[in-house]
Amino acid sequence: MTPPLPRTRPLEECLVSVLLPVYNEAQVLPRLCAGLVQALLECGACFEIVFVNDGSTDGTAEILDALADGDRRVRVVHFSRNFGHQAAVQAGLAHTAGDAVVVMDSDMQDDPRAIGAFLREWQAGWDVVYAIRTGRKEGPVKRLLFHAFYRLLARVSEISIPMDAGNFGLIDARIVREIRGLADADRYYPGLRSWVGFRQKGIAVERQARYDEKPRVSLPGLCRLAKSAVFSFSRAPLALFYAIAAAAGVVFALSLGFTLYHRLVTGLAVPGWTSMTITASFFGALNALGVAVLGEYTVRIYDQVRGRPQYVVDRRRNFRLQDDERIEPLLDWLEDRYGDSAADDAAAIESSELLAQR
DSSP states (O other), X not given: OOXXXXXXXXXXXXXXXXXXEESSOTXXXXXXXXXXXXXXXXXXXXXXXXEEEOSOOXXXXXXXXXXXXXXXXXXXXXXXXXXXXXXXXXXXXXXXXXXEEEEOOSSSOSOGGGHHHHHHHHHTTOSEEEEEEESOOSOHHHHHHHHHHHHHHHHHOSSOOOTTXXXXXXEEHHHHHHHHHOOOSSOOHHHHHHHTOSSEXXXXXXXXXXXXXXXXXOHHHHHHHHHHHHHHHOOHHHHHHXXXXXXXXXXXXXXXXXXXXXXXXXXXXXXXXXXXXXHHHHHHHHXXXXXXXXXXXXXXXXXXXXXXXXXXXXXXXXXXXXXXXXXXXXXXXXXXXXXXXXXXXXXXXXXXXXXXXX
16 A cells, blocks of 8 residues: 555644543543543644433433533533444444544543544544554453454454454544445444545554443443454354354264164164264254354344434534434535535534525
């Protein structure tokens, strides 16, 4: 790949959006917001901070509204209930207007000071700058599971998905439009970010410790996300059963040869009803596993065809443009007629009157 060309537009003239899904993080939000504002001011760009409240029940909504009332650059999207982290990311992408969008977690594990490094690489011409997590602070078992998952996914995925790279990173506005336009019902954001392509670069960022010891995503929840990643970007679970079928064929051929040898040559009765029963039970379990794998793909097809929205917005705070369905066709028309730059400029305008005049 040829080296990227630096962007000519000064950072001071760009709008940077920071997107944070939030679920029951009331305790840390004021400190997190203050740290973000400080880090973004040091970068020198205009910015907005978009929080997506994923149905929190601990007072998060009230704190986010208070932060938005105190700073017009803070914007809040409230879900009608909990729809999940990936839905919150998608909703945030639909509500950001920046030339570049930084996606990060709200539990203090993603260091806001890394945003400056992301912006420098973006200014150098990279379209996607993602954090490669180093120095994780979780326990040994969880670190081992994360380590194994990223390497398994990298091995079985049909596209190149970088290892140890989660949500934390920066994407250009045109990447935002591409991801926002994808119709996947079962989403894994780091995989979609890799799938769209363009110029991507990873930089090492130390993973911070949580501000408390109560992660909002449980181990079963992480396993479901890992399962979504594997089934969304790999056919390996299905290909595995070609190998199982071949192994079953070998076992059958050996068993048949053993039986015929004793029946036709030695004349001995064939012993081993117990072993035959065990073998039959084993392959019966494999058949059940195969049905389960096919069921995973089938339920994902069903969810996709059913076409339910990924989230429902209850209310918004500090957004002047409230009707996304009315604005999106206008942005598409501007892009088709005048190119990407016109659509980017229009998306950054917050006044509905100005958009209506166009």
